[in-house]
Amino acid sequence: MESITLKTPSLEGRIYVGTDVIENRLPALTQGQKNFVVTDSNVYALYSQWFKKWFDGVEIFVLPAGEENKTFPSLYAILEKMTGAGLHRTSRLFAVGGGVVGDIGGLAAALYMRGISCVQIPTTLLAQVDSSVGGKTAVDLGGVKNVVGAFYQPCEVLVDPTFLQTLPAREIKCGVGEIVKYAALNSEIFDLIEGKEDKFINLSFLTKLITDCICHKAKVVEADEKEGGERRSLNVGHTTGHAVELTSGLSHGESVLYGMLFETRMAIEAGVCEKEYGERLLAIVEKTIQIAPNAPLDLSHIEADAEKARSDKKNADDGKIKMSVAKAKGKWTVFSLPFEEYKAALVKAAY
Template sequence: MSAIRRVEVSGGTTYSIEIGAGLLDDGARLARTVRGRHALIVSDENVAPLYLARLEAALHASRPSLSVAHFVIPPGEHEKTLARFGECLGALAALGATRDASVIALGGGVVGDLAGFAAACWMRGIDCVQVPTTLLAMVDSSVGGKTAVDLPSGKNLVGAFHPPRAVIADTTALRTLPDRELRAGLAEVVKYGAIFDASFLDWLEAHAEALLARDDEALAEAVARSCRYKADVVARDLYEHGDRAMLNFGHTFGHAIETEQGYAGTRGDGLNHGEAVAVGMVLAARLSAALGRASAADVDRLKHLLERLDLPTSIPDGLAPQALLERMRLDKKADAAGLRFILWDKAGAARIVAGVPDDAVLAVLAAG
């Protein structure tokens, strides 16, 4: 087993993110995260055949008496619904889960969000252990405790802040990740450099090919660095009243694209979350430049890096600017002052900007 990287997260609830190869087989490490005698493993039909039996076997090797049940959903963002949430609660009821039970989220962001929300609500809150199997989940959704399900009118509109008890990221799971999903995760990795640290963008430019080739050390380093950036901002702002909102760089545009496409990316005929965020980051950078806050050179640098990682950087055909703007009005990042965006002054230096004029946003959307 390679060296384990550890990132500590504080800010109300303290927990560890452990990153390394082979952690899915480390039964003792996994079992330490489960306090009671019940565990519900939540996964999807893509991930469960690969890793569920392996995870359960590792748990039972260290805790033979642990009562384990499974709740497996079809894959895709369109499954992150109130109906699936209710079914997950039903699985906890069937297990007889008590207040010291654990929900183990084995999968990507959809599984993590759904499982985390169920854990937040069962008996007013039980432990959730995040075991992410996608790069996107490792560097973003599994960390920080934001859990939710979607409504037809918007993404992540019903949810709760519920920090995990632990995050265990086995980087060998990335070997089975489809190329498109790996690239989607790299979009969120780029985001951390864009908003917090231009030197991380330097590192990503130097290691772009290694990351695409799934070099274990490069991926582990990218995950660890990303988690450290996120852990730092979560510690300062657990409930997203201030600095944590900067993690939404590109997401106001990206979520609007996803919602307007009906989350078609999970069916293969639209952008998935990471791809939409990649486009959204370029649009946010262009909006920053249009408002005189950033240089066109920084926009070009970001666009070029994303293109090197084989990510889209323009709005898909068929999406009307006005329709996207209306989606943004219902986004969680809008408030009484109007639309809020995360914009940047330069690469590595982002800020929250409220009251951005509609005409400026529409002009950027119209330019694609």
């Protein structure tokens, strides 16, 4: 079991990674207070025996699976159930699932009685390498991703790669998409995955990558919890990715891969990203998209994507679209374009 500390002004949290984390940490974490679990319908169906073993007698809120349920009405229903269960300030919420459960469960923990203890148990690769760590919690509203939320750090994150054994290839691809994002920021992760894309189904290879990505994220979040500077690097591919997600109906991870594809091409074209390095990064992104090929992205939406990028919360008030992009190995920058230029560059990059 690997242990990583993430120390922010609000909390010193710990992240444990390994196939033994549940038996080593969960008994202690569930003792001594009232507990509440948020999970989703797929995870609950697949792991009903696991829940019986570890959370017998605990109130469990089962959210219907899917991003379309990361909403205010779902959040309200969770909070209502927490109130009905008589939770106190000292109670603890366990979010067991992918990024959707982690984001909405984390936000419920942040809001209930102005904040109760939260433990994240991520069950998708995307949630294990990325979303369960760093304390970003949110729901979507009015067609805008993650627009209502809070920074709220979990006291512990228990990352058990065994959960990945039931994950469909398409969801593995989504998580690898976030790993590729780390590769765009960290030369060691880049070297570890370049040319080894066929190993992404290997659990021990993934476990090493999960640990490396979490270590990278923990350092970034410690330096910049509220995303005033360095944490913006973690949004590589996400400006266009979020827009693609909203118009295409593809999942977050798949959309971010397209975001990285288009934004890297745009950055190379504009001379913002070194060409030779950018092409190596693009090769990794393209191979990752092929892990579980889906129907080609419907490019008839691309101008609508550009419009959606306008409402991205990373933009400031100057009307420019802001993208975090790789510029050289292990280096990133913010690439800003006025909206009309962004739209033209995106259309060119997508075809």
